[in-house]
Amino acid sequence: MKLIVPEILKVKLVDDWEAVTKNGQVRPLPSPSLKTNPMHPTNSLKPIHQLVTLPRTPTVEQLLQEFASHVKALPKPPPRASAVLPTVVSGLRLYFDRAIGTNLLYRFERPQYMAQRKTYVTGSHVIVGQEKEMSQVYGAEHLLRMIGAFFLSFPPLSFLFSLLRKIL
Numbered sequence: 001m002k003l004i005v006p007e008i009l010k011v012k013l014v015d016d017w018e019a020v021t022k023n024g025q026v027r028p029l030p031s032p033s034l035k036t037n038p039m040h041p042t043n044s045l046k047p048i049h050q051l052v053t054l055p056r057t058p059t060v061e062q063l064l065q066e067f068a069s070h071v072k073a074l075p076k077p078p079p080r081a082s083a084v085l086p087t088v089v090s091g092l093r094l095y096f097d098r099a100i101g102t103n104l105l106y107r108f109e110r111p112q113y114m115a116q117r118k119t120y121v122t123g124s125h126v127i128v129g130q131e132k133e134m135s136q137v138y139g140a141e142h143l144l145r146m147i148g149a150f151f152l153s154f155p156p157l158s159f160l161f162s163l164l165r166k167i168l
Helices: 007-022 060-073 081-099 107-122 140-152 155-167
Strands: 026-028 047-049
Touching: 007 140, 060 081, 060 140, 081 140
Parallel strands: none
Antiparallel strands: 026 047
16 A cells, blocks of 8 residues: 655654654754853753653644544545544554554653653543543654554554555
8 A cells, every 4th residue: 555645744754753863853952141152161052852842733633533524524435434434543543542652752752751641641630531642642743653653664554554445
């Protein structure tokens, strides 16, 4: 199956990959004295990792719902879309929620993930029944990583996607 990825999403994936792997996702933040004397010895720019601001808008959950709405609104929706689409979207959301902490984050992003889990899932202030899944917190960047991982890291899953395409 050939996955058709719009150019704008390809650019985002490449930018994300380059920022983390090629550039080390390191962005120096200027100190206040940098503006006055960039060569001052106390002005050594210590690199820090920049993380995306969470929660993101739109969230992974919103994007998956938008995808489902898009498929249903097609002039000629796939024959079994109404029967299979909720299961596919639910499966993608479930996989995202389970994979985000172990497979989709770079090492330096994991402390932020743990903080988000504490804020929305495990913290003492979280009310039972009002927890948020990580698909309600993370956004497009991480969903793109998941989609990329399906086709780059897990070749057998491309078979699953071709099967889903035939079903839809």
